[in-house]
Amino acid sequence: MSVVTLTINDQLVSASSGETILQAARSVGIDIPTLCYVEGLTAHGGCRMCLVEVEGARQLQPACFLNVNEGMTIRTETDQLREYRKMIVELLLAEGNHTCSICVANNNCELQDAAVEMGVDHERLEYTYPQREVDVSHERFGVDHNRCILCTRCVRVCDELEGAHTWDISGRGANLKMITDMNQPWGESPTCTSCGKCFMACPTGAIFQKGSTASELDHNRAKLDFLINARENQLWEL
Amino acid sequence: MTGRNGDRIKLATVWLGGCSGCHMSFLDLDEWLFELAMFADVVFTPLVDIKEYPEHVDAVLVEGAVANEDNLEFIRLVRERSKWLISFGDCAVTGNVTALRNPLGDPLTILERSYIELADVNPRLPDEPDILPPLLDRVEPLHRVVHVDAYIPGCPPPADRIRKSLEAIRDGRLPKLEGQDIQFG
Numbered sequence: 393m394s395v396v397t398l399t400i401n402d403q404l405v406s407a408s409s410g411e412t413i414l415q416a417a418r419s420v421g422i423d424i425p426t427l428c429y430v431e432g433l434t435a436h437g438g439c440r441m442c443l444v445e446v447e448g449a450r451q452l453q454p455a456c457f458l459n460v461n462e463g464m465t466i467r468t469e470t471d472q473l474r475e476y477r478k479m480i481v482e483l484l485l486a487e488g489n490h491t492c493s494i495c496v497a498n499n500n501c502e503l504q505d506a507a508v509e510m511g512v513d514h515e516r517l518e519y520t521y522p523q524r525e526v527d528v529s530h531e532r533f534g535v536d537h538n539r540c541i542l543c544t545r546c547v548r549v550c551d552e553l554e555g556a557h558t559w560d561i562s563g564r565g566a567n568l569k570m571i572t573d574m575n576q577p578w579g580e581s582p583t584c585t586s587c588g589k590c591f592m593a594c595p596t597g598a599i600f601q602k603g604s605t606a607s608e609l610d611h612n613r614a615k616l617d618f619l620i621n622a623r624e625n626q627l628w629e630l
Numbered sequence: 631m632t633g634r635n636g637d638r639i640k641l642a643t644v645w646l647g648g649c650s651g652c653h654m655s656f657l658d659l660d661e662w663l664f665e666l667a668m669f670a671d672v673v674f675t676p677l678v679d680i681k682e683y684p685e686h687v688d689a690v691l692v693e694g695a696v697a698n699e700d701n702l703e704f705i706r707l708v709r710e711r712s713k714w715l716i717s718f719g720d721c722a723v724t725g726n727v728t729a730l731r732n733p734l735g736d737p738l739t740i741l742e743r744s745y746i747e748l749a750d751v752n753p754r755l756p757d758e759p760d761i762l763p764p765l766l767d768r769v770e771p772l773h774r775v776v777h778v779d780a781y782i783p784g785c786p787p788p789a790d791r792i793r794k795s796l797e798a799i800r801d802g803r804l805p806k807l808e809g810q811d812i813q814f815g
Contacts, residue, residue, distance in 0.1 A: 485724075489730075489733055491724075491726055491727060491729075491730060492720065492726075492785065492813075492814035492815025493720055493726055493727060493785030493814070493815045494727060495815065498815040499813075499815070504813060504814065504815065507812075507813075507814065508809065508810060508812055508813050511808060511812065512812065513723070513781040513783055513807060513808075513812040514717065514723050514724070514771070514773060514778070514781045514783070515723075515724060515771070518774070519724075519725065519729070519732070521729070521732040521733045521768075522733060523733045523734075524733070538733075
Protein backbone atom coordinates (compact mmCIF):
# COMPACT_ATOMS: atom_id res chain seq x y z
CA MET A 393 0.00 0.00 0.00
CA SER A 394 1.55 3.28 -1.10
CA VAL A 395 1.94 6.31 1.10
CA VAL A 396 0.23 9.56 0.15
CA THR A 397 0.72 13.05 1.51
CA LEU A 398 -2.12 15.45 2.06
CA THR A 399 -2.80 18.64 3.99
CA ILE A 400 -5.30 18.72 6.84
CA ASN A 401 -5.84 22.12 8.48
CA ASP A 402 -2.52 23.42 7.08
CA GLN A 403 -0.71 20.40 8.52
CA LEU A 404 1.11 17.96 6.22
CA VAL A 405 -0.10 14.43 6.92
CA SER A 406 1.19 11.09 5.58
CA ALA A 407 -1.29 8.25 5.23
CA SER A 408 -1.61 4.85 3.58
CA SER A 409 -3.55 5.01 0.34
CA GLY A 410 -6.42 2.86 1.68
CA GLU A 411 -7.08 5.04 4.70
CA THR A 412 -9.95 7.46 5.11
CA ILE A 413 -9.63 11.15 5.93
CA LEU A 414 -11.01 10.40 9.40
CA GLN A 415 -8.34 7.77 10.10
CA ALA A 416 -5.57 9.97 8.70
CA ALA A 417 -6.71 12.98 10.74
CA ARG A 418 -7.07 11.02 13.98
CA SER A 419 -3.66 9.40 13.50
CA VAL A 420 -2.07 12.85 13.85
CA GLY A 421 -4.33 13.98 16.67
CA ILE A 422 -6.82 16.04 14.63
CA ASP A 423 -10.23 15.17 16.01
CA ILE A 424 -13.23 15.17 13.70
CA PRO A 425 -16.52 14.72 15.58
CA THR A 426 -18.52 11.57 14.76
CA LEU A 427 -21.70 9.91 15.98
CA CYS A 428 -22.45 6.87 13.80
CA TYR A 429 -18.79 5.88 13.33
CA VAL A 430 -17.23 3.13 15.43
CA GLU A 431 -13.57 2.34 14.91
CA GLY A 432 -13.28 -1.23 13.61
CA LEU A 433 -16.79 -1.46 12.16
CA THR A 434 -17.81 -0.67 8.58
CA ALA A 435 -18.39 3.06 8.10
CA HIS A 436 -22.02 4.08 7.64
CA GLY A 437 -21.82 7.78 6.76
CA GLY A 438 -25.34 8.38 8.05
CA CYS A 439 -24.98 11.06 10.71
CA ARG A 440 -22.90 13.50 8.66
CA MET A 441 -21.16 14.86 11.76
CA CYS A 442 -17.73 14.21 10.21
CA LEU A 443 -18.31 16.41 7.16
CA VAL A 444 -15.13 18.16 5.96
CA GLU A 445 -14.29 20.71 3.31
CA VAL A 446 -12.22 19.40 0.41
CA GLU A 447 -10.42 22.05 -1.64
CA GLY A 448 -11.70 21.99 -5.22
CA ALA A 449 -14.84 19.97 -4.38
CA ARG A 450 -18.22 21.67 -4.53
CA GLN A 451 -19.79 19.57 -1.82
CA LEU A 452 -18.83 18.74 1.74
CA GLN A 453 -17.69 15.15 2.18
CA PRO A 454 -18.04 12.69 5.11
CA ALA A 455 -14.52 12.03 6.43
CA CYS A 456 -15.41 8.46 7.46
CA PHE A 457 -16.03 7.52 3.81
CA LEU A 458 -13.62 9.72 1.90
CA ASN A 459 -10.34 8.03 1.01
CA VAL A 460 -7.09 9.94 1.15
CA ASN A 461 -5.54 11.08 -2.11
CA GLU A 462 -2.17 12.55 -2.95
CA GLY A 463 -2.13 16.33 -2.64
CA MET A 464 -5.61 16.71 -1.11
CA THR A 465 -6.28 19.80 1.00
CA ILE A 466 -8.83 19.29 3.77
CA ARG A 467 -10.36 21.61 6.34
CA THR A 468 -12.07 20.12 9.37
CA GLU A 469 -12.82 23.28 11.37
CA THR A 470 -14.54 26.15 9.60
CA ASP A 471 -17.46 28.36 10.63
CA GLN A 472 -19.65 26.66 8.02
CA LEU A 473 -18.78 23.15 9.29
CA ARG A 474 -19.34 24.17 12.90
CA GLU A 475 -22.75 25.60 12.02
CA TYR A 476 -23.71 22.47 10.06
CA ARG A 477 -22.62 20.15 12.87
CA LYS A 478 -24.65 22.18 15.34
CA MET A 479 -27.63 21.91 13.01
CA ILE A 480 -27.19 18.12 12.68
CA VAL A 481 -27.39 17.76 16.46
CA GLU A 482 -30.44 20.02 16.54
CA LEU A 483 -32.09 17.98 13.77
CA LEU A 484 -31.48 14.77 15.73
CA LEU A 485 -32.88 16.32 18.92
CA ALA A 486 -35.96 17.63 17.12
CA GLU A 487 -36.63 14.36 15.28
CA GLY A 488 -36.97 12.04 18.28
CA ASN A 489 -38.17 12.42 21.86
CA HIS A 490 -35.01 13.14 23.81
CA THR A 491 -35.80 14.01 27.41
CA CYS A 492 -32.32 14.03 28.91
CA SER A 493 -33.44 14.47 32.49
CA ILE A 494 -35.23 11.11 32.63
CA CYS A 495 -32.92 9.18 30.30
CA VAL A 496 -30.89 6.27 31.63
CA ALA A 497 -27.97 7.56 29.55
CA ASN A 498 -27.94 11.05 31.09
CA ASN A 499 -24.24 11.95 31.48
CA ASN A 500 -23.35 8.83 29.45
CA CYS A 501 -24.69 9.89 26.07
CA GLU A 502 -22.74 10.75 22.93
CA LEU A 503 -25.62 12.83 21.54
CA GLN A 504 -25.67 14.89 24.74
CA ASP A 505 -21.88 15.26 24.55
CA ALA A 506 -22.16 16.38 20.93
CA ALA A 507 -24.82 18.96 21.87
CA VAL A 508 -22.52 20.38 24.55
CA GLU A 509 -19.55 20.40 22.16
CA MET A 510 -21.49 22.09 19.37
CA GLY A 511 -22.90 24.76 21.69
CA VAL A 512 -26.56 23.71 21.47
CA ASP A 513 -28.03 25.66 24.40
CA HIS A 514 -31.54 25.49 22.92
CA GLU A 515 -33.35 23.96 19.96
CA ARG A 516 -34.00 26.31 17.04
CA LEU A 517 -36.15 23.79 15.14
CA GLU A 518 -39.65 22.72 16.01
CA TYR A 519 -39.89 19.39 17.84
CA THR A 520 -41.82 16.75 15.89
CA TYR A 521 -42.83 14.64 18.93
CA PRO A 522 -43.24 11.34 17.02
CA GLN A 523 -45.12 8.49 18.62
CA ARG A 524 -42.58 5.71 19.11
CA GLU A 525 -42.48 2.42 20.98
CA VAL A 526 -40.51 0.95 23.84
CA ASP A 527 -39.75 -2.78 23.64
CA VAL A 528 -38.84 -4.41 26.96
CA SER A 529 -39.68 -7.97 25.94
CA HIS A 530 -36.03 -9.05 26.14
CA GLU A 531 -34.91 -10.63 29.38
CA ARG A 532 -31.86 -8.42 29.90
CA PHE A 533 -32.22 -5.41 27.62
CA GLY A 534 -34.74 -2.90 26.38
CA VAL A 535 -34.99 -0.62 23.37
CA ASP A 536 -36.59 2.82 23.57
CA HIS A 537 -37.12 3.98 19.99
CA ASN A 538 -37.75 7.52 21.26
CA ARG A 539 -34.03 7.87 21.94
CA CYS A 540 -32.80 6.17 18.77
CA ILE A 541 -30.85 8.37 16.35
CA LEU A 542 -30.72 5.66 13.66
CA CYS A 543 -26.92 5.50 13.63
CA THR A 544 -27.09 1.71 12.86
CA ARG A 545 -24.23 0.95 15.22
CA CYS A 546 -26.34 -1.89 16.67
CA VAL A 547 -26.89 -3.38 13.21
CA ARG A 548 -23.21 -3.28 12.32
CA VAL A 549 -21.87 -4.51 15.66
CA CYS A 550 -24.39 -7.37 15.75
CA ASP A 551 -23.56 -8.39 12.20
CA GLU A 552 -19.83 -7.77 12.03
CA LEU A 553 -18.66 -8.48 15.55
CA GLU A 554 -21.18 -10.93 16.97
CA GLY A 555 -22.17 -12.51 13.65
CA ALA A 556 -25.84 -12.81 14.61
CA HIS A 557 -27.38 -10.01 12.51
CA THR A 558 -30.42 -9.76 14.77
CA TRP A 559 -30.75 -6.01 14.21
CA ASP A 560 -31.84 -4.43 10.97
CA ILE A 561 -33.58 -1.36 9.57
CA SER A 562 -37.13 -1.13 8.29
CA GLY A 563 -39.05 1.68 6.65
CA ARG A 564 -38.06 4.82 4.78
CA GLY A 565 -37.60 8.46 5.75
CA ALA A 566 -39.47 9.44 8.89
CA ASN A 567 -40.72 5.84 9.26
CA LEU A 568 -37.21 4.43 9.57
CA LYS A 569 -36.97 2.12 12.55
CA MET A 570 -34.52 -0.35 14.03
CA ILE A 571 -36.02 -3.83 14.17
CA THR A 572 -35.01 -7.22 15.56
CA ASP A 573 -35.24 -10.12 13.12
CA MET A 574 -38.54 -9.99 11.18
CA ASN A 575 -39.83 -6.96 13.09
CA GLN A 576 -40.83 -9.06 16.06
CA PRO A 577 -40.46 -8.33 19.78
CA TRP A 578 -36.80 -8.49 20.76
CA GLY A 579 -37.60 -11.06 23.46
CA GLU A 580 -38.92 -13.45 20.81
CA SER A 581 -35.86 -13.15 18.57
CA PRO A 582 -34.45 -16.59 17.75
CA THR A 583 -31.09 -15.15 16.61
CA CYS A 584 -30.26 -12.83 19.51
CA THR A 585 -27.44 -14.28 21.61
CA SER A 586 -28.01 -11.75 24.45
CA CYS A 587 -24.35 -10.74 24.14
CA GLY A 588 -25.04 -7.05 24.80
CA LYS A 589 -22.75 -5.70 22.08
CA CYS A 590 -25.59 -3.58 20.62
CA PHE A 591 -26.09 -2.08 24.07
CA MET A 592 -22.36 -1.32 24.34
CA ALA A 593 -22.30 0.29 20.90
CA CYS A 594 -25.45 2.43 21.27
CA PRO A 595 -24.45 6.11 21.55
CA THR A 596 -27.62 7.17 23.40
CA GLY A 597 -30.02 5.55 25.85
CA ALA A 598 -31.98 3.81 23.07
CA ILE A 599 -30.67 0.35 23.94
CA PHE A 600 -30.38 -0.04 27.67
CA GLN A 601 -29.75 -2.69 30.25
CA LYS A 602 -32.73 -3.48 32.41
CA GLY A 603 -32.43 -2.41 36.00
CA SER A 604 -30.27 0.66 35.36
CA THR A 605 -31.78 3.78 36.84
CA ALA A 606 -31.25 7.30 35.46
CA SER A 607 -27.57 8.19 35.01
CA GLU A 608 -26.42 4.66 35.86
CA LEU A 609 -26.07 3.42 32.32
CA ASP A 610 -22.51 2.71 31.32
CA HIS A 611 -22.03 1.59 27.74
CA ASN A 612 -18.72 -0.13 28.52
CA ARG A 613 -17.31 0.92 25.18
CA ALA A 614 -13.85 -0.31 26.30
CA LYS A 615 -15.01 -3.92 26.06
CA LEU A 616 -16.10 -3.33 22.48
CA ASP A 617 -12.76 -1.69 21.65
CA PHE A 618 -10.99 -4.69 23.20
CA LEU A 619 -12.95 -7.15 21.04
CA ILE A 620 -12.32 -5.20 17.85
CA ASN A 621 -8.63 -4.85 18.67
CA ALA A 622 -8.41 -8.53 19.54
CA ARG A 623 -9.99 -9.68 16.30
CA GLU A 624 -8.20 -7.25 14.00
CA ASN A 625 -4.77 -7.10 15.58
CA GLN A 626 -4.74 -10.41 17.44
CA LEU A 627 -4.11 -8.59 20.70
CA TRP A 628 -6.03 -10.39 23.41
CA GLU A 629 -4.77 -8.54 26.46
CA LEU A 630 -6.97 -6.15 28.38
CA MET B 631 -22.79 46.86 45.94
CA THR B 632 -25.11 47.52 43.05
CA GLY B 633 -25.40 46.71 39.35
CA ARG B 634 -22.95 48.12 36.81
CA ASN B 635 -24.70 51.48 36.48
CA GLY B 636 -25.05 51.97 40.20
CA ASP B 637 -28.74 51.07 40.09
CA ARG B 638 -30.14 48.11 41.91
CA ILE B 639 -31.26 45.42 39.48
CA LYS B 640 -34.93 44.55 39.42
CA LEU B 641 -34.89 40.75 39.22
CA ALA B 642 -37.91 38.44 38.92
CA THR B 643 -38.41 34.68 38.78
CA VAL B 644 -41.48 33.04 37.29
CA TRP B 645 -42.83 29.49 37.58
CA LEU B 646 -44.88 28.09 34.67
CA GLY B 647 -45.29 24.40 33.71
CA GLY B 648 -42.42 22.96 35.74
CA CYS B 649 -41.86 21.15 39.03
CA SER B 650 -40.24 24.12 40.89
CA GLY B 651 -36.96 22.17 40.96
CA CYS B 652 -35.25 25.14 39.28
CA HIS B 653 -36.45 27.39 42.08
CA MET B 654 -35.19 24.86 44.63
CA SER B 655 -31.83 25.02 42.84
CA PHE B 656 -32.06 28.83 43.03
CA LEU B 657 -32.34 28.48 46.82
CA ASP B 658 -29.25 26.25 46.69
CA LEU B 659 -27.29 29.45 46.04
CA ASP B 660 -27.19 29.46 49.85
CA GLU B 661 -25.10 32.30 51.29
CA TRP B 662 -24.62 33.80 47.82
CA LEU B 663 -28.26 34.89 48.13
CA PHE B 664 -26.93 37.57 50.52
CA GLU B 665 -24.62 38.80 47.76
CA LEU B 666 -27.54 38.76 45.36
CA ALA B 667 -29.48 40.92 47.81
CA MET B 668 -26.62 43.46 47.72
CA PHE B 669 -27.18 44.29 44.06
CA ALA B 670 -30.69 43.11 43.18
CA ASP B 671 -34.25 43.54 44.35
CA VAL B 672 -36.29 40.40 43.76
CA VAL B 673 -39.49 42.12 42.71
CA PHE B 674 -41.54 39.05 41.77
CA THR B 675 -41.10 35.35 42.53
CA PRO B 676 -43.19 32.38 43.68
CA LEU B 677 -40.92 32.30 46.75
CA VAL B 678 -42.66 35.40 48.15
CA ASP B 679 -46.28 36.48 48.02
CA ILE B 680 -46.46 39.17 45.34
CA LYS B 681 -49.66 39.05 43.34
CA GLU B 682 -48.98 41.23 40.33
CA TYR B 683 -46.05 41.13 37.94
CA PRO B 684 -44.45 44.60 38.09
CA GLU B 685 -43.43 46.90 35.22
CA HIS B 686 -39.82 47.56 34.13
CA VAL B 687 -38.21 44.34 35.34
CA ASP B 688 -34.54 44.19 34.31
CA ALA B 689 -34.22 40.42 34.14
CA VAL B 690 -36.57 37.52 34.72
CA LEU B 691 -35.72 33.83 35.05
CA VAL B 692 -38.69 31.80 33.78
CA GLU B 693 -38.99 28.19 34.92
CA GLY B 694 -41.26 25.71 33.16
CA ALA B 695 -42.78 25.22 29.74
CA VAL B 696 -45.90 26.86 28.34
CA ALA B 697 -48.52 24.20 29.04
CA ASN B 698 -51.88 25.90 29.60
CA GLU B 699 -53.75 29.10 28.75
CA ASP B 700 -52.72 30.82 31.99
CA ASN B 701 -49.06 30.14 31.20
CA LEU B 702 -49.53 31.58 27.71
CA GLU B 703 -51.24 34.74 28.90
CA PHE B 704 -48.80 35.27 31.76
CA ILE B 705 -45.61 34.73 29.71
CA ARG B 706 -46.80 37.38 27.24
CA LEU B 707 -47.30 39.85 30.10
CA VAL B 708 -43.91 38.92 31.56
CA ARG B 709 -42.28 39.45 28.16
CA GLU B 710 -43.89 42.85 27.78
CA ARG B 711 -42.74 44.06 31.19
CA SER B 712 -39.20 42.65 31.23
CA LYS B 713 -36.01 43.74 29.52
CA TRP B 714 -34.29 40.34 29.57
CA LEU B 715 -36.27 37.11 29.63
CA ILE B 716 -34.16 34.07 30.42
CA SER B 717 -35.26 30.45 29.91
CA PHE B 718 -34.57 28.86 33.27
CA GLY B 719 -34.12 25.07 33.23
CA ASP B 720 -34.91 22.28 30.76
CA CYS B 721 -38.73 22.61 30.77
CA ALA B 722 -38.41 26.25 29.71
CA VAL B 723 -35.61 25.49 27.23
CA THR B 724 -36.81 22.21 25.66
CA GLY B 725 -40.26 21.38 27.08
CA ASN B 726 -38.63 18.44 28.91
CA VAL B 727 -40.83 16.40 31.28
CA THR B 728 -43.78 18.79 30.89
CA ALA B 729 -43.75 18.10 27.14
CA LEU B 730 -43.80 14.31 27.59
CA ARG B 731 -47.53 14.45 26.93
CA ASN B 732 -47.02 15.82 23.44
CA PRO B 733 -46.42 12.50 21.61
CA LEU B 734 -49.49 11.00 23.32
CA GLY B 735 -52.06 13.13 21.54
CA ASP B 736 -54.44 15.96 22.29
CA PRO B 737 -55.12 17.14 25.87
CA LEU B 738 -58.56 15.51 26.08
CA THR B 739 -57.19 12.06 25.22
CA ILE B 740 -54.54 12.47 27.93
CA LEU B 741 -56.99 13.77 30.54
CA GLU B 742 -59.39 10.91 29.80
CA ARG B 743 -56.58 8.40 30.15
CA SER B 744 -55.40 9.92 33.44
CA TYR B 745 -58.67 10.85 35.13
CA ILE B 746 -61.16 8.32 33.76
CA GLU B 747 -59.47 5.19 32.41
CA LEU B 748 -56.87 4.94 35.19
CA ALA B 749 -59.03 6.30 38.03
CA ASP B 750 -59.63 3.91 40.93
CA VAL B 751 -62.45 5.99 42.41
CA ASN B 752 -64.61 8.86 41.23
CA PRO B 753 -63.61 9.00 37.56
CA ARG B 754 -64.28 12.48 36.18
CA LEU B 755 -62.49 15.10 34.16
CA PRO B 756 -61.17 18.09 36.14
CA ASP B 757 -63.42 21.00 35.28
CA GLU B 758 -63.39 24.19 37.32
CA PRO B 759 -63.85 27.17 35.00
CA ASP B 760 -61.76 30.23 35.99
CA ILE B 761 -59.79 28.12 38.46
CA LEU B 762 -58.27 25.33 36.37
CA PRO B 763 -56.80 26.74 33.15
CA PRO B 764 -57.44 24.64 30.03
CA LEU B 765 -54.42 22.79 28.66
CA LEU B 766 -52.91 23.95 25.38
CA ASP B 767 -52.89 21.47 22.51
CA ARG B 768 -49.18 21.14 22.81
CA VAL B 769 -46.62 22.01 25.48
CA GLU B 770 -44.09 24.44 24.03
CA PRO B 771 -40.67 25.64 25.17
CA LEU B 772 -40.64 29.38 25.92
CA HIS B 773 -38.83 30.51 22.79
CA ARG B 774 -41.60 29.02 20.60
CA VAL B 775 -44.00 31.52 22.18
CA VAL B 776 -42.05 34.68 23.10
CA HIS B 777 -38.60 36.08 22.39
CA VAL B 778 -36.02 34.63 24.77
CA ASP B 779 -32.75 36.47 25.41
CA ALA B 780 -30.67 33.75 27.09
CA TYR B 781 -30.81 30.10 28.16
CA ILE B 782 -29.85 28.29 31.37
CA PRO B 783 -30.32 24.56 30.61
CA GLY B 784 -30.32 21.82 33.24
CA CYS B 785 -32.87 19.74 35.14
CA PRO B 786 -32.46 21.57 37.38
CA PRO B 787 -29.57 23.90 36.49
CA PRO B 788 -26.98 23.52 39.27
CA ALA B 789 -26.64 26.50 41.64
CA ASP B 790 -23.22 27.53 40.29
CA ARG B 791 -24.67 27.70 36.76
CA ILE B 792 -27.44 29.99 38.07
CA ARG B 793 -24.84 32.04 39.92
CA LYS B 794 -22.74 32.48 36.75
CA SER B 795 -25.84 33.73 34.95
CA LEU B 796 -26.80 36.15 37.73
CA GLU B 797 -23.24 37.47 37.90
CA ALA B 798 -23.41 38.21 34.17
CA ILE B 799 -26.69 40.08 34.70
CA ARG B 800 -25.10 42.02 37.58
CA ASP B 801 -22.28 43.04 35.23
CA GLY B 802 -24.76 44.22 32.60
CA ARG B 803 -24.24 41.24 30.28
CA LEU B 804 -26.65 38.62 29.02
CA PRO B 805 -25.59 35.20 30.33
CA LYS B 806 -23.89 33.17 27.60
CA LEU B 807 -23.14 29.73 28.95
CA GLU B 808 -20.98 27.18 27.18
CA GLY B 809 -19.22 23.83 27.67
CA GLN B 810 -20.68 21.60 30.41
CA ASP B 811 -22.83 24.55 31.53
CA ILE B 812 -25.18 23.95 28.60
CA GLN B 813 -25.77 20.27 29.29
CA PHE B 814 -29.43 19.28 29.33
CA GLY B 815 -30.71 16.89 31.98
